[in-house]
Every structure is written in C-alpha cells, then in structure tokens.
Amino acid sequence: MELESFLRQCALLDATLSLDDHRHATEQFGLSYREVESVALEMGIIPLRYLRNQSTISSAQQKILFDSHVLIVGCGGLGGHIAEILTRIGIGRLSLYDFDTFEEHNLNRQNFSTLTDLGREKALVVKEALERINPSIEIQSFVQKFDPLKEKQRLEEASVVIDAVDNPQTKLDLAKSCQELGIHFVHGAIAGMQGQFTTDSTLEQLYPNGERGAELVSGNPAFTVTLAASIQASETIKLLLDIGESLKDTFLVTDLLYNEFEKLPL
C-alpha cells in the first residue's frame, strides 16, 4: 500500500491522523514523523495533535506553519516558553540559540529548567524536551552566543526571528540586522510585572543605549514571562499566516500590576 492510500484510510472518519497511525506509517514506510506529516498535510489531513488549533488555524494554514522556520535567540525565560508554544502549534523548523546553562535562579520561570537539568546547556535541554512533545519538528540547537552582525546567513534562513535575549545591545543588533535583511523580527522584553513588544521595528527608540534596564532590580516573575511569550508567539503566527494586525511600527506595553495594555505608535 502506498503512504497516501494508508493516510487516506486512516483519515476516513475525521480527516485527522492519530499518533498511533502516524507511528504505524513511520514503521511501515520507513519514514520519519516529519516526512509522514509533510505528506499528510499536503493531502489536507492534519495530525490529530493539531485538531484544537482549528478553526483558528485551518488545515491549509497548518501546512504553512509546517513549512516555516523560526529562529529563537535565547532559551531562557521568553525563549523556552515561546519554543514550546511554537512546537505545540506545529511550526516545522526551529533554530534555538543559547550559550548559557540552567542555574538555580532560573527555576522560578524558565521552561524546562528542572532540578535534574541544572548545569546543563539550555539550548540542548530545550531541544530534547521539544522533541518529546512533537517529533515532527526539525529542531537545531546551538550552544553559542548569537552574534547578529556576523551570522546574517542564519538570519536569512528564517521566516521570523524572535528576540528572547536579556541583553539590550544584542536586541539592538538583532533588530538592525533583521531590518537590513528584510526578515520579520519579533521583539519582547520584560521587567517585574511589565512587558514591552514591537514587531519589524528597529529598537533605537526603546534602548537609548545597550545597558541593562529595570529587570536588574525588579526581576522576572513567571506570569510576566509567560504573558510575554504568548504575545511574541502570536505575533509570529500572525506574521507567518499574514492574518490580523501585527505590532509593526507599534509599541505595546503591558503592565500586569495595573492590568494595562498601552499601544503607542513608534
């Protein structure tokens, strides 16, 4: 039996592919989860794991996400949560960068930081965890500091670049390089109960210099991190699917202490 016939038979009832059938297909046809998923999506059959994405995300849009590549710079607070959201939603390729290892003071907020992984490289731990969630995603992880001014080729390979670093100078460089290369860029930053966001903008107006900000004093509580990760992930999905309104030329500030969302032009 051909793979297409197999998938068609599996999807007879509800046009979905269950994990069991997905696994059988990999075994029967000697293919990877990724290869099977690609054919299924091409046929309009969605893996059952994505069923609750619908109808916010259609089957055709699910294929667009599968064919997309997102580069996440930083696997700490923002990056770890963003990476999980994008893996669950079905982005086909992720590149993760982080030079750091998990430390005890990361446990308050950083996704996939656990007692057993303290001391291990964040980029590797996050990749392993994501692969346990969704084996169809191609995940490359790099244990290194990302230099946006030197690694433009890496940026050019991505559909969207996400700023999940905690260093204003790197944020500035990343935004500048993405703008020069014409690549979508999703900025996010947090301090205390506050978050700030913009998309496809350079960041000179937000960072008068490369020095650190209020986060040095106010810290980064988990609820601010996960809100910020959600906003950056949804910006990414909107850009990839060309839907809704992005934060292009817009500065969004969120403040959970006062439940405020302030949107200003940049």
Added chain:
Amino acid sequence: MIEITVKLFAQYRADHFKLEKRVYPKGTAVEGVIIETGIPIERFPIGVIMVNGRHFQESHILEDGDILSLFPKVGGG
C-alpha cells in the same frame, strides 16, 4: 507657565502617581520634568519618552497641553 499631563508607567508609579497635570515654566524640557517629579531614574533608567504619543529625546522642549509619557527601560528575557 505651561500645563503638562505627565503619565508614569511601571516602576515609576511607586511612590509617585499614574497621571497628573503639572505646571512648569515655559521652555521646560522633558529632562526638567524627569528631575522635578523625582522618579528614580538611577535605579530604573529611562527607556521610552513619548510626547503626545510620539517618541522624543530628553532635550525636547514641551508645550502647553502636551501629554508626556515616561517608560522605564525594560530589557529582560
């Protein structure tokens, strides 16, 4: 004299205010308001300065009726 609506955000609100109309001498720059309000810019450096919803520098001279918004710099990830 000029009347400026000053809006403070996030860490600047503690021990200060969210929004107040304040009176300054004509020719006052943004920097003058920052000093007069006493917001803790040593502890929380200035990030974004908006006047009437547009970005400006600290040296910008304010005019009567302006709305000045001050945001601390936020860089955590």
